[in-house]
Amino acid sequence: MLSLLAASNAADPIYWADLGLKPGIALGFFTLRFYSLAYLLGVVFAYWHTSKALKQPGAPMAQRHADDLFFYCTLGVIFGGRLGYALFYTGGETGTPSAFTDFSGEGLVSWKLLRLWDGGMSFHGGLMGVTAAMAWVAWRDRLNFIRVVDYVAVGVPMGMLLGRLANFINGELWGRVSDVSWAMIFPSDPDQLARHPSQLYQAGLEGLVMLVVMLLLFWKTRARYRPGLLAGVFTLGMGCSRFIVEFFRQPDQQLADFAARTGLSMGQWLTIPLILTGLIVVIYALRRKPLTAGTTAPA
Secondary structure (H helix, E strand, C coil): CHHHHHHHHHCCCEEEHHHCCEEEEECCCCCEEHHEEEEEEEHHHHHHHHHHHHHCCCCCHHHHHHHHHHHHHHHHHHHHHHHHHHHHHCCCCCCHHHHHHCCCCCCCCCCCHHHHCCCCCCCHHHHHHHHHHHHHHHHHHCCHHHHHHHHHHHHHHHHHHHHHHHHHHHHCCEEEEECCCCEECCCCCCCCCCCCCCCHHHHHHHHHHHHHHHHHCCCCCCCHHHCHHHHHHHHHHHHHHHHHCCCEEEHHHHHHHHHHHHCCHHHHHHHHHHHHHHHHHHHHHHHHCCCCCCCCCCC
């Protein structure tokens, strides 16, 4: 029996290179990368779903607000995600974010902070950028901020799903060393060790599971009539999903010592406030009296 178990655990790992994946679509004069396409399709889906949701009774804003909102949210994702990565993930042990001081790049743009095509976007930074964009539009147009977040949050997991699938297609952000039967060896891994395909775990939890949960809550329940409930469930669920998956994801090389010293990765430390905030917002929403169908909350 022991020999059979040993044999089953000794299965050869999967080589990512054998999957035949390409980082993008070659169009001759340039390559349309799947990561960029994932961001674009994620924003398009969120805009489409929010526009559809606004046609339902009790919507907190008009279509013209959504048009402005998604313009600023797109900027928030790009600039917030990049600045978040620079601040949280390029400091290493020195504490000085290298993305702000590195001008060693080639071409017209040598500043590392602006070289988005070299990779480096933070979920937490992108979330803060989108939140700032929603707060700006809500304040400017006198909308109820928490209800705006409720409606936008439903479509966000689609972007997470597509983005993590793009990470997998790119063979980047792989997981920790593992001997599970589906462990993979990624070409970008200098040690060439079998690892968890943690990008797929994130696509499943942060993306697919959260998308199904949010869509069901919006369309099959009266959650949208409880201001803050959808936003709270999204924040809590996303935070818990990210915290769990970080146990399987390889910490960024420059923060490996930080993770070993503190017991948690940078992503987990940044996620704890999300979990607490989401829990508080859910409790707050459930304790309040729900809105009447066909009415909106005061701005």
